[in-house]
Amino acid sequence: MSPVPSSVRCHVVTGKGGTGKTTVAAALALALAADGRQVLLVETEGRQGIAQLFDTPPLPYEERRVAVARGGGVVKALAIDVEEALLEYLEMFYNLRRAGRALRRVGAVDFATTIAPGLRDVLLTGKVKEAVTRRHDGRPVYDAVVVDAPPTGRITRFLNVTGEMAGLTRSGPIKTQSDGVMAVLKSPQTAVHLVTLLEDMPVQETADAIAELTAAGLPVGSVVVNMATEPALPEPALARAAQDGLTGADLAPALAAAGLQDVAGLADALAAEATDHARRWAAQDELRDEVEALDRPTVELPLLPGPMDLGALFELAGRLEEHLRTEVAA
Template identity: 55%
Template sequence: MSDWPRVRLHVVTGKGGTGKSTVAAALALALADEGRTVLLCEVEGRQGIARMFDVDPLPFAERRLATGLPPDDGAGRPGVVHALHIDPESALLEYLALYYKLGRAGRALDKFGVIEFATTIAPGVRDVLLTGKLFEAVERNRRNKGAIHYDAVVLDAPPTGRITQFLGVSDELIGLAKVGPVKSQSETMMTLFRSPRTAVHLVTVLEEMPVQETADGIAELRGARLPVGGVIVNQVRSRDLARAAVGAAGVDTLDEQTLVADLAESGLDVDDALVAGLLHEGREHAERRELEAAQRARVDELGVPVYELPRLPGGVDLGALYELAGALRRQGLA
């Protein structure tokens, strides 16, 4: 069972380098089960989705990307993941066409550079357009005829330090526009972003700076009345060694003679360099495990559901994304 059955919009953020784009892609695959249709969006212009799935750069058009995970019970059929690269210029052109019927006229404005000017002249306009398109994808209505209706939308969002401002940009418009359609639409967007149908998930790794930024991000989101989802701890190292063995390595109390005997019994050529190298690796592993344990304790104190994804030494390809998607589903994020 999913921990978030009411959520339609999953926003995935995190400090740079924590793997938020990978987590967003895996979450979309996990959500696309039992025939459900999911839209995976990106807004930062990096074409990260195209690189992860090894496809051509995405246009401003919803493109079928992959098949989701099959149902756990083997019954039914997997769903489908579509992808969308949202850029502000195309979003403004679509807005003009949908709400003001400026099809050819809008394209003429684009040709003369008016659209680019409008999206860069005022601070926050880009975010308004990006979140506006995101809102439209979640709340499809009769204006966008023939468009696909999605069961869930996953956003590969801006980093943690900017996510509250990004989602709250329409709140600022409400204060500027006292009346009229801009105020009305901004209020409607904020109603969605602050509702139980939205969850902002934060990705971190077990290091001091990303964990601190995650804690700060949760506090900012709560202060802005935006719904905090779960914390996904990414790139978790395996815990194959028992705590006693790790502790012995950390304090240099490993029995060197026992290590030499075990290596010899395994048929390896044992020399001083090999033994010294293994002891050094053991100390480094112990230090890393101690650091991760301390940061994991901080994550547990954040008061939100926590999910873990393993570190994949071979890197992330399409097969690895499905593996991560399965881990997210088993833990209840999807």
Template identity: 60%
Template sequence: MALSTQLHVVTGKGGTGKTTVAAALAMSLAGRGKKVLLCEVEGRQGIAQLFDVPPLPYEERQIAVGPGGGEVYALAIDPEAALLEYLAMFYRLGRAGKALDKFGIIDFATTIAPGVRDVLLTGKVYEAARRRDGNRFAYDAVIMDAPPTGRISRFLNVNAEVAGLAKVGPIRRQADSIMQMMRSPQTRVHLVTVLEEMPVQETIDGITELTSDRLPVGHVILNLVRPSMLSVATREALSSGSLKTATVATSLRRVDLDAAAAPALIAGGTAHLERQRLQDGQREILEDCGRPLVELPLLSDGIDLGALYELAEQLKELA
């Protein structure tokens, strides 16, 4: 049976704001009336902080309502809890599974075989995406706040991770089913970056690796983009060096401001112009990556629920 639930995997280099983007995408989908599950797999409780709710347990709970009447549910996926659930589902262990946890077997299993840990984390996302509520899927879309770009391909490519651990059996079958979903036309892996050299290069490397593993790359989201605060005339004057301290000082006096601030203003304007040039250069590099780009502005007042609504408007193309 084909999956109709959309799966959006959001990754990015640490510090680029991938959790914020994942949350904003959830709000964008909810704004279209969709029921969305937003999952995190790294145990950082970043979703709870963004939505200003208590730390998320290992259960799905509603955390927001979109302007279009859609609902956002959230889930913090814990590998130990997922393994207990897995043992109960496939091996009917029930209480025996909890007994194993007391002896530390679960921690041992997920540490000694990290491939199993990734199967458990992605497996829970798989279960949520294929779960049905009557004659329809329980969620219209599932969004995963995934690990950083540097290990996203390995994390999603669970078949390769368990190849040496399980040739047959439930774990192998689970991995095969997960890979079918990950490579489905309904899945997209979105990469979040800022317009700086290292994150941009990691994004390009991530696209290459994901494509090599036949994992479907979606959009590249340019986050924290600084808007230009200079007029065209001011940019040209700063670039040519024709904007003199005396000219700026005169302008300051005309509006009853301290003329002594003129050198600092010119230095600040020059630094801002250089940052814009660096941004433009990195944007040009990404324009050749073969994937559609979406820009999100740097919000000076920080991120709260209102900011998520604002960013959600910019992500309608993904939704």
């Protein structure tokens, strides 16, 4: 089996908008499914981003296979529909599925989740908890569940469903449901992974989210630095270029020695590009230090050329498998 910490079965992936959290969630699902594992990838925001990544039709409110991982593992995906989740809830606790459908026809379901947004999160996280704890013949149906969760600015409120529902109900099935969800989300079988870029705002939001999650007693997992660029020059040369800059005169002799003609304009353009790259790299290195200071396991995923297709997802999944292996060894 692939080297995945057996105690962590619910992997919640969040990140500032634009950091690629859905891509990372999909790649993580492929990594966790390696060597014959069964993994469920859950979408909570209704954007159908998972279907686009795996080039499949829009996902219905049912679990469908979207990929076969290395070694024959299977990734299934589910896009949670809040109305369908509420109908399930009404049937499970009140035997009122038929009445729930009538409520939906008159718009009451949408009204209820609008005036009580905490209820929406209870329904979403409740479905995640059900998938994590579901068993067949005495063993879990899924080896892991990966959740493409809301962005960092909303992640603590989304996961802390007991606190969100406290003002609405202090007893009854909704309270029981939210308490059961929190028992899973605050347990060692859950880890919240944060996706960031090496840019000021995503790194700051990641630090803020880690502080909020920790204060709420929610377990923080790894930090994933996404779309990291590789240095185009050796690092000592980059450091010198970042500090002192380059001019066309610095590069012109080498270009002339290479047999190029009329090198002045080309040398100036290359020097400007090299200096800009070096200074961006230096700024990223400073942000790497900030990420390291967060004191969480960290993995970098490269910026890949071309569109994000299934082949690219498998490449990112390979990097994440290596990270998981390192975490097990540690």
